[in-house]
Amino acid sequence: MNRSYPNTRLRRTRAKAWSRAMVRETILTPSDLIWPLFVTEGTGVEDPVASLPGVSRWSVDGVAARAKEAAALGIPCIALFPNTPAAKRSDDGGEALNPDNLMCRAIKAVKDACGEDIGVLTDVALDPYTTHGQDGLVNGAGYVVNDDTVAVLVDQALNQAEAGADIIAPSDMMDGRVHAIRMALEMGGHHNVQIMAYAAKYASAFYGPFRDAVGSGGLLKGDKKTYQMDPANGDEALAEVALDIAEGADSVMVKPGLAYLDIIWRVKQRFEVPVYAYQVSGEYALIEAGAAAGIGDREALLMEKLIAFKRAGCSGVLTYHAPLAARLLGA
Numbered sequence: 001m002n003r004s005y006p007n008t009r010l011r012r013t014r015a016k017a018w019s020r021a022m023v024r025e026t027i028l029t030p031s032d033l034i035w036p037l038f039v040t041e042g043t044g045v046e047d048p049v050a051s052l053p054g055v056s057r058w059s060v061d062g063v064a065a066r067a068k069e070a071a072a073l074g075i076p077c078i079a080l081f082p083n084t085p086a087a088k089r090s091d092d093g094g095e096a097l098n099p100d101n102l103m104c105r106a107i108k109a110v111k112d113a114c115g116e117d118i119g120v121l122t123d124v125a126l127d128p129y130t131t132h133g134q135d136g137l138v139n140g141a142g143y144v145v146n147d148d149t150v151a152v153l154v155d156q157a158l159n160q161a162e163a164g165a166d167i168i169a170p171s172d173m174m175d176g177r178v179h180a181i182r183m184a185l186e187m188g189g190h191h192n193v194q195i196m197a198y199a200a201k202y203a204s205a206f207y208g209p210f211r212d213a214v215g216s217g218g219l220l221k222g223d224k225k226t227y228q229m230d231p232a233n234g235d236e237a238l239a240e241v242a243l244d245i246a247e248g249a250d251s252v253m254v255k256p257g258l259a260y261l262d263i264i265w266r267v268k269q270r271f272e273v274p275v276y277a278y279q280v281s282g283e284y285a286l287i288e289a290g291a292a293a294g295i296g297d298r299e300a301l302l303m304e305k306l307i308a309f310k311r312a313g314c315s316g317v318l319t320y321h322a323p324l325a326a327r328l329l330g331a
Ligand code: PBG
Pocket: 123, 125, 127, 135, 171, 172, 206, 207, 208, 209, 210, 211, 224, 279, 280, 281, 282
């Protein structure tokens, strides 16, 4: 196509709002949103997360109320993360396997409150349950061991599925865990429980506020670079995604979001699976800090970033701003 001025004036279709609406290539709807929620012990508790202005940890009853709110806003799925009390944390994260742990009680409360009106996604990794804040079992040298960790993650996933989780989301980055979890779910009769693999999860500086929120930040010694990916790598992300799909993932995630749009794009071009981005805690906090510092309108900053994920090929986005975005889209 050989276009030239003035036959082509690209400003013509931009001149009026109705026309811009007609030629818009990418649309964001509330059904593109997944809302991550932090759960804490107690009843009637709302405990604000200092590093995430506007985000709180909710007790189980509050989480059920938030889930109802989400469903009413047209948000199809929530993601749950527990803030496990220090007394229930251990070196091996055994609380993750307790059928009556905070996560399982929250799953049940949401299911009781909302039935099939909303999906519940649950994170599989040991960091909310360990005293060292690592996602798996640590050996004497401080190394997170792979295969023994996978065995525990399988039991954690089954525990969540038995409590009623709809989507199991392994965020631990151990090798082989998707296959092991898929087999266990099949054998346990959970054929329709999905797996959304955190397939390309990077060792990122943007997770800080999340670690505060689940109470693992102050505990973490060292970093997670022996299992989470090097931000310098792109081909390796495709290898991670290929393996997770082969192992039984129904959908894959790229995390964090905005700094990895090229990865989202490459994954979407290469594979026929739904791709999700996790706009992580540090990304949320940056929008809030930016707005507070007067660099731009908070809602405009948010919506521009969210549409970028759709344009790059995402089927949806995990974002702490989900209820705000859904409200803006519904208006
Ligand atoms: C746990 C997990 C993390 C996040 C989601 N699941 C933290 C980490 O890997 O240290 C981060 C989410 C966020 O920053 O919003 N494995």
